[in-house]
Amino acid sequence: MQSSLKCFKAYDIRGRVPDELNENISFRLGLAFAERFQPRTVALGRDIRHSSSTLLNALAHGLSQRGVDVLDLGLCGTEEVYWAAQQPGVDAGIEVTASHNPIDYNGMKLVLGGAIPVSGDSGLRDLERMTASSVEICPSGPAPVRAASFRQRYVDFLRAYMPPPGTHRLKVVVNPGNGAAGPLLEALSPHLPFELIRVNFDPDGSFPNGIPNPLLPENRSATSDAVAQSGADFGVAWDGDFDRCFLFDENGTFIEGYYIVGLLAEALLRATPGQKIVHDPRLIWNTIDIVSAAGGIAVQSKTGHAFIKERMRHEDAIYGGEMSAHHYFRDFGYCDSGMLPWLLVAKLISESGRPLSALVEERVRRYPASGEINRTVPDVRAVIEGIRTRYAGTGATDHTDGLSMEFPAWRFNLRGSNTEPVLRLNVESRADEALMRQRTTELLGLIDQLSSPAPAHL
Incomplete structure (x- = not known):
């Protein structure tokens, strides 16, 4: 057996x-x-x-x-x-x-x-x-x-996170990708102070518009185009079981999940100062900076929902966020939700009177990031060790999840997939996009070099 x-x-x-x-x-x-x-x-x-x-x-x-x-x-x-x-x-x-x-x-x-x-x-x-x-x-x-x-009890729970009545009525593009989010959105819609622009809305297991995975750049155009064409205030797209949501600003520009983590952390700390915020190790500087400035305590955890939830319970953290668009909330049993984040962002836009682009643009400028880049390699551990050796002695090293190395003006995290021979690279810098891109290219070149078979000796 x-x-x-x-x-x-x-x-x-x-x-x-x-x-x-x-x-x-x-x-x-x-x-x-x-x-x-x-x-x-x-x-x-x-x-x-x-x-x-x-x-x-x-x-x-x-x-x-x-x-x-x-x-x-x-x-x-x-x-x-x-x-x-x-x-x-x-x-x-x-x-x-x-x-x-x-x-x-x-x-x-x-x-x-x-x-x-x-x-x-x-x-x-x-x-x-x-x-x-x-x-x-x-x-x-x-x-x-x-x-x-x-569902109705859950709708009642979510209503507490909506913009209050009387605030500016937003126009929002919602794209479930023909996944499971549509029915809950319909149950929510009578209570939403929004005009919803529905895209790929009906649940359909044949996925006529592709698998719902907005993390892939090629899957973002339907939401982005709908925002631009409708003049919406922002757009939201979900994966198939909608435990992750992905946001697009009023120009249809995709917002990396990393910056949404900082945005939500700041908003929650403003309401309840002094709380702990859990984050993953892939991209960290923006989150740590925001949490510290807001009077909170940033706590690093290994990537993955089981690790984040366990650490949040241990720390009694109010919120946890991963750059992959998983957002966890103490008030929701320390679980990840794809509904709470966009409702909270809508509330921020309504109350501040500022567009989503303005809410994140300064953070993007301060901490430009590569986004996660995947490379298939023959030996994940060997490549990570080769990269560690290449930069040994030049920066601070952390092994919370894969290999993180930090230098005065830039840092990177390199970790292997749990299920396939894939390396995942994230690079960020301090207010220097050119340096971030330079170091990203440098690391990808090293990964390719370390992944190539050694030349045969004749």
Whole structure:
């Protein structure tokens, strides 16, 4: 029997359907989850992918066979499962989603009561072992579930973060990318003091406009163009399960998530001074500068939602942000949300009377950044060690996550992917865009050089 399964990753489950993830694996996972955590009630949700309903049904079969009361939330986002798991009487939640992965993938994100994540060191490895060793076959037919919805309660929660009545009525482009965000936006819309311009709005698992992943530059034009054409105040695009949102200013310009972290940190510290803010190590100077100036305490954590959430709970941090557009909030069970950030930004724009570009332009000038650049390499560790050796003795070194090196006027972070032979590079400088670009080119050249096979000796 197998001891491991390819679909079990560091923080969640993700794999190609049906080779790496299928009904039988989902059913066995349901059995394992019930046995490992002994929940009485579990809330299940799903994204719009064609395989999601089938996988959710199989998961529900496994849970119910072990006596679990299964609540079916239907089509919803990951944060709606997080919200459900924070409600009285709900012991755990699982969202069936592959978010921004290719169309033939699917996966699951798992939390316990209070939306505490199930990750590699908190039970996911046990679930992998138990699932892999099982030979149970999923029953046919619909699983015994109870339809449930906590959406209206979640809408009520989100309303507290909206601009107050009577403020300037904004025009906002909203682009769910045909993912799961549309239904929640419709539930929110009667309460929003905005005019919504809908783009790629209807949920569609065939993804007629491409996989919803606005982090890729080629996926941004629909939102950017709609902002420019409609004269909107700003634009928002989401990934498939909308736990990340991506912002575009009034000119249709994409705003790197790094600068949104600083913007939200400053706003939250203004309301509650002296709090702690958790950030990832990839790009840090802008965040540290803003947090310090606002009277807060910046705390660095390893990249990844399980690490950020754990550190936030430990520090009782009010907010955590990653440059990849994951934003975490203490008031939301230390979970990441793709709805709270854009509502908070809308509130900032309304209250300040300043456009989004003006809210971030000074920060971009002070700390220009490369954005994350990915390179496929034959040996991730060897390349990182080669880069470390090249700059050894010339700057401060940190190994919180991969390799970070800091110099007086610039710094970089180089880290490997958890799932593939890919290096991820981020470079920033102090108010010197030319230097940032020069050092980025220099590092990419070194990565290519260290990745090339040594010449054969004749």
